[in-house]
Amino acid sequence: MSDDHGSIFDGLLGGDSSQWAFGTDFEDPLAGVDTTTPDGVDPAELAAYCLMLGDDALIMSQRLSEWCSRAPDLEEDIALANVALDLLGQARLLLARAAAADPGVVPALPAGSPVPPEDALAFFREDRDFRNVRLAEVANGDFGHVVVRLLLFSVARLALLERLRTSRDHVLAAVAAKGVKEVAYHRDWAGRWFLTLARGTEESRRRLLAALDALFPLWAELVTAHPVERSLASAGVGVDPAFLREEVDAVLDQVLAASGVERPARPPLAGAGERTGRDGAHTEALSLLLAEMQVVARAHPSGRW
Amino acid sequence: MNTGRERDPEPVVADRRAAEIAGRERHPESGRRAAEVAGQVRDPEMPMLTLADLGVLRGVEVVREAGGAEVVVASITPTYSGCPAMATMRDDLVHRLNDAGFPRVEVRVVLDPPWSSDWISERGRAALRAAGLSAPGPAPRRTGPVPLTLGPARTAPPCPRCGSPATELSSEFGATACKALYRCAGCLEPFEHVKEI
Incomplete structure (x- = not known):
C-alpha cells in the first residue's frame, strides 16, 4: 500500500490521454467481455432494451444521490449513497452494452472527443431519448417518499434480474447475476423502513401513505410489458415483466400486510397518447434532473484532466 | 467453517480467456513470475488484503504476440457493480x-x-480479523427467488475485537460497498463486517 499510492497525482501525470474529465475509470467497462449480439436478435432492439434497464438504474441513482447529506442520520445517508452507487455501476455496464450492440444509439460528439460511449449516452442524450420508467424520475420528496420509491422499484427489479440471469446475452446475464446480490439488499432496506415508518408514529405513517398514494400510479409502468421487452423475452434475451407480475405482487403484498397498509386503489398514470417513459414520453421532472446532471459535461465536451 | 467455497483464488490461475486471443501464444514461465508480482498488489480500500486474497484477481498470464512482444494479461472482477476502486486496482x-x-x-x-x-x-480472512474487521460467513446459496427479509434474520457476527456474541446491526451499508456496520454490546465499539454475497 505504501508505494502504490505515494501521491494522489501520480496517475494524472503523463497518464493516458483517453481519460476524460468525467470518466477516470476503465476506458471500456466491458473490456474482455464477449459483446457479440446473440443469434436471431436485432441489435437495435437489444440496445433499446439495455437502455431501458440502464436508464432505470441511472435515473434512480441520480435521484438517490440527491439524498447525499440530507438523510435523517449518517447510517441512512451512507445506505442511500451505497444503493445509488450500485445502481450507477449497473447503469454503466448496461449503457456500455447498449453502445456495443448498436453504436447508432450513441450521440455524435466532436471528432477526437475522449468521452466514452456510456458517458456520451448518460450526458449527451436528450430527455426524449431516455427509456426509463417515470417512477425513477419524479422529484424527491421526504424520507417516506424515497423508501416507497425504492421499495416499488427494487421489488420489480430484483424479480427481473433473477430471470435475466439466464439470458442468452452474456453481458446481460452477467450484469443480472451481480445485480441480484445488490438489489436484494436494496429491497430489504426499503422493506424494513416501510415497515418501520408504517408502524412508527402517526406522522411517519401519514407521510408514508401519502408517498405510496403519489407513487403507486407510476408503478404499473415497471410491471407492464413494452413491445421491445416482449420481443426480446421471446428471443430468450430479455424478460417480459408481465410474467413477473404475480411474483412481484406477492412480495409487495407481504410488505404491505406486515405494515398493515392497504394497496392504494389508484389507476396507473396514463401515458401521453399511449406513450410512456419507455417510449421517451417523460414528465418535466426528467428534463430538470438531466439539466443538472448533464450541465458540466455539456459545457466541456472535450474536458480532460 | 466455510464449507460453501466455490473456488479458492489461490494460487492465481491462468485465465482461459487470455489464451483465446487469436495470434498469441502463452508463455507459462513468465506467466508464473507475473502472477507472483500481481499476487502481491493490495486492495486500495482494504489494504490488509491482496487483490488475490480478496478474490478479485481472477487470472494472470503472459502471452507472446505475433511480433514477439510479451504482454501480461491480468483479469479482475468487481466486488460490486459500482466498485469505484477498479481503476485504481488496474493502475x-x-x-x-x-x-x-x-x-x-x-x-x-x-x-x-x-x-x-x-x-x-x-x-485474507485472517488479515481482516487482525485489522479489526469481521470476516464474512458463507455466502447464501439459493435455488429459488431471493426471500424478502423484513427483520434482522442474518445471524449477527461476533465482535472481532472482544469476541462477544452480543452485537447488533447498525446498517447493512458501510464505508465501502462490501461492508456492513455493527456495534458490540460487550465492548461498546463499532465494527465493520464484510458482507456475505
Whole structure:
C-alpha cells in the first residue's frame, strides 16, 4: 500500500490521454467481455432494451444521490449513497452494452472527443431519448417518499434480474447475476423502513401513505410489458415483466400486510397518447434532473484532466 | 467453517480467456513470475488484503504476440457493480508489473461468475480479523427467488475485537460497498463486517 499510492497525482501525470474529465475509470467497462449480439436478435432492439434497464438504474441513482447529506442520520445517508452507487455501476455496464450492440444509439460528439460511449449516452442524450420508467424520475420528496420509491422499484427489479440471469446475452446475464446480490439488499432496506415508518408514529405513517398514494400510479409502468421487452423475452434475451407480475405482487403484498397498509386503489398514470417513459414520453421532472446532471459535461465536451 | 467455497483464488490461475486471443501464444514461465508480482498488489480500500486474497484477481498470464512482444494479461472482477476502486486496482497492477520488467500489461474485466465473498482466502480472512474487521460467513446459496427479509434474520457476527456474541446491526451499508456496520454490546465499539454475497 505504501508505494502504490505515494501521491494522489501520480496517475494524472503523463497518464493516458483517453481519460476524460468525467470518466477516470476503465476506458471500456466491458473490456474482455464477449459483446457479440446473440443469434436471431436485432441489435437495435437489444440496445433499446439495455437502455431501458440502464436508464432505470441511472435515473434512480441520480435521484438517490440527491439524498447525499440530507438523510435523517449518517447510517441512512451512507445506505442511500451505497444503493445509488450500485445502481450507477449497473447503469454503466448496461449503457456500455447498449453502445456495443448498436453504436447508432450513441450521440455524435466532436471528432477526437475522449468521452466514452456510456458517458456520451448518460450526458449527451436528450430527455426524449431516455427509456426509463417515470417512477425513477419524479422529484424527491421526504424520507417516506424515497423508501416507497425504492421499495416499488427494487421489488420489480430484483424479480427481473433473477430471470435475466439466464439470458442468452452474456453481458446481460452477467450484469443480472451481480445485480441480484445488490438489489436484494436494496429491497430489504426499503422493506424494513416501510415497515418501520408504517408502524412508527402517526406522522411517519401519514407521510408514508401519502408517498405510496403519489407513487403507486407510476408503478404499473415497471410491471407492464413494452413491445421491445416482449420481443426480446421471446428471443430468450430479455424478460417480459408481465410474467413477473404475480411474483412481484406477492412480495409487495407481504410488505404491505406486515405494515398493515392497504394497496392504494389508484389507476396507473396514463401515458401521453399511449406513450410512456419507455417510449421517451417523460414528465418535466426528467428534463430538470438531466439539466443538472448533464450541465458540466455539456459545457466541456472535450474536458480532460 | 466455510464449507460453501466455490473456488479458492489461490494460487492465481491462468485465465482461459487470455489464451483465446487469436495470434498469441502463452508463455507459462513468465506467466508464473507475473502472477507472483500481481499476487502481491493490495486492495486500495482494504489494504490488509491482496487483490488475490480478496478474490478479485481472477487470472494472470503472459502471452507472446505475433511480433514477439510479451504482454501480461491480468483479469479482475468487481466486488460490486459500482466498485469505484477498479481503476485504481488496474493502475496498481500495471505499475507493479511495469516495475517488475513487464512493460506491456492489459487488464481485463471478468463479470461472470460474479464475485462472491466466499472467494476471500483463509489468509485474507485472517488479515481482516487482525485489522479489526469481521470476516464474512458463507455466502447464501439459493435455488429459488431471493426471500424478502423484513427483520434482522442474518445471524449477527461476533465482535472481532472482544469476541462477544452480543452485537447488533447498525446498517447493512458501510464505508465501502462490501461492508456492513455493527456495534458490540460487550465492548461498546463499532465494527465493520464484510458482507456475505
